[in-house]
Amino acid sequence: xxxxxxxxxxxxxxxxxxxxxxxxxxxxxxxxxxxxxxxxxxxxxxxxxxxxxxxxxxxxxxxxxxxxxxxxxxxxxxxxxxxxxxxxxxxxxxxxxxxxxxxxxxxxxxxxxxxxxxxxxxxxxxxxxxxxxxxxxxxxxxxxxxxxxxxxxxxxxxxxxxxxxxxxxxxxxxxxxxxxxxxxxxxxxxxxxxxxxxxxxxxxxxxxxxxxxxxxx
Numbered sequence: 001x002x003x004x005x006x007x008x009x010x011x012x013x014x015x016x017x018x019x020x021x022x023x024x025x026x027x028x029x030x031x032x033x034x035x036x037x038x039x040x041x042x043x044x045x046x047x048x049x050x051x052x053x054x055x056x057x058x059x060x061x062x063x064x065x066x067x068x069x070x071x072x073x074x075x076x077x078x079x080x081x082x083x084x085x086x087x088x089x090x091x092x093x094x095x096x097x098x099x100x101x102x103x104x105x106x107x108x109x110x111x112x113x114x115x116x117x118x119x120x121x122x123x124x125x126x127x128x129x130x131x132x133x134x135x136x137x138x139x140x141x142x143x144x145x146x147x148x149x150x151x152x153x154x155x156x157x158x159x160x161x162x163x164x165x166x167x168x169x170x171x172x173x174x175x176x177x178x179x180x181x182x183x184x185x186x187x188x189x190x191x192x193x194x195x196x197x198x199x200x201x202x203x204x205x206x207x208x209x210x211x212x213x214x215x216x217x
Contacts, residue, residue: 051080055108056088062103064132064177064190068094073109086110098130100175100192115174115192129200130174132190136211141176141189148173149217150193152203154210167212168203171195 059074066072073091087110088094097114115130135141136155144150152168171193179189191214195203206212 052077053080053083053087054089055083056091056094058103058105058107058109060105062099064099064101064175064192066099067130068097068099068114070095076106078108084108084110086112098192101177102188127197128194129197130192130194131171131200131204131207132192133203133207133212133214134188134190136213138189140214141191144173144176144191144214144216146173146175150214151217152193152212152214154206154212164213167206168193168195168199170217171199171203 054075055078056073057076057078059072062068062072070091073094075089075091087108094109094114100113100115103109103113133152150171150173151166152171154165154167172195173191174194175192177189177191193203194200
């Protein structure tokens with residue numbers, strides 16, 4: 001009887017070292033709950049290294065040669081670590097400039113994507129305007145470069161005796177759009193030319209009713 005009331009020392013040590021089941025489960029639940037809370041706080045807390053900045057983007061798909069208005073561009077917040085050089089942070093900085101190439105909705109517009117009044121003004125006078133041209137012979141686009149001086153010829157209607165006519169002279173090439181890389185996209189390349197305002201308006205109107213090509217000075 002005395003031995004049963006006084007278990008041997010190793011048995012008592014095992015009892016002391018054996019964890020209590022209830023206390024162990026409670027501790028695990030508390031630990032799991034704490035980890036869930038920490039994960040939620042970490043998910044909601046912004047990453048200090050991912051600062052966001054206002055940047056001007058295209059509000060919808062834009063065509064080359066377009067004079068940008070408030071309806072064409074807008075401000076969006078983007079991760080500062082992904083932004084390229086030359087971004088614009090105010091809409092006013094781009095309103096009135098001419099888009100140098102096509103842009104997709106949401107595309108960030110940098111300083112090299114537009115032609116400012118300074119560039120076209122130096123080329124064709126202070127009241128210069130930029131006109132986008134789709135040429136009857138797109139192969140000409142591979143032969144011209146920005147800064148070239150060209151004349152714009154209106155093609156004669158097929159089946160008539162009419163001859164090609166000079167639509168505009170001494171136009172300054174300011175940009176030639178790049179070739180499309182995707183197959184099956186067609187040839188939608190354009191050349192942007194700068195002219196004094198009156199001549200530019202006449203040329204733009206002429207391209208609505210006839211195809212044009214260029215002669216190079």
